[in-house]
C-alpha cells in the first residue's frame with residue numbers, strides 16, 4: 322500500500338489554514354466563499370465519523386480590518402504590541418462568529434481553544450487541554466484553535482500557527498496534519514527565482530538536505546509562516562507519529578481530494594520517535 326493510500330484510513334485530522342488563505346488579496350476582507358467551502362469540507366470529514374480540528378489564523382488580520390488599521394500603521398505605532406493584541410481580541414471574536422454561523426448551517430458545532438506555550442509546558446494546563454480536546458471530539462464538536470494572541474508576548478509565544486498546528490496534532494495524537502497555504506508544497510529551491518526548482522511530492526525522512534530547502538523557499542506575506550516553519554511543523558508532527566501534508570488552499574476542495582489519497586502537495590511520512598517529549602520540545606523552542 323502506498324503512503325497516499327493510507328490517507329483514507331486516517332481517523333484524527335488537524336487542518337491548518339493561514340490568514341492569506343482566508344482573505345481576498347486585494348482588500349484583506351474575508352473570502353466567504355473559501356470559508357464556506359473549508360467548513361463544508363470539514364463537516365463532511367466529521368460526518369464520516371472522523372475527528373477534525375481546525376487551526377485557523379486570521380485574528381490579527383481580521384481585527385485590523387475591523388478597526389481600519391493597516392499593517393504598516395500597526396507596526397509603526399509606539400504601542401504596536403498592544404495594538405496587535407487589541408486587534409487579535411477584536412478579530413478572534415469576529416472570526417469565531419463567522420465560523421459558528423457557517424458550521425451551524427451544516428448542523429455542526431464549533432468550539433474555540435486558544436493556547437500559549439504554557440498550555441503545553443505546564444503539566445496541569447496540558448492535562449486540561451488534552452481532556453478538553455478529547456471531550457469535544459467525543460461530542461462530535463470541531464475545535465477551532467488559535468494562539469492566544471491577546472495575552473501572548475514573546476516569552477510564551479509559539480509565534481506561528483504552522484508550529485502550533487503540529488503541537489496540537491502531537492497533543493491529541495492525530496494521525497494526519499494538513500497545512501493549507503498559498504504554496505503547492507515543497508520545492509528543491511525557490512520556484513519564483515529558479516525555474517529548475519523541482520517539486521517534491523513525498524518526503525520519507527527529514528534529512529538536513531530537506532531542512533535546508535526550507536530556507537530557500539519563500540512564504541506568504543500575510544501570515545507569519547514560511548517554508549521553514551512548515552518544515553519545523555513536519556519535524557514535530559512526524560516525530561509525534563502523524564503524517565503531514567502541505568498543500569495549496571487556493572481551492573479548498575483540495576481537502577477531500579487529499580483525503581481520497583490523491584497525489585497532491587507534499588506528504589511527509591510519520592516516523593514516531595519514542596524519545597520525543599512534546600513538553601520538553603516546546604519549553605526549549607525559541608520564537
Ligand code: GLU
Pocket residue numbers: 339340377378379380381382467468470480481482483543544545546
Ligand atoms: N495567530 C495569528 C492570528 O490569528 C496568526 C499566526 C500565523 O499566521 O501563523 O492572527
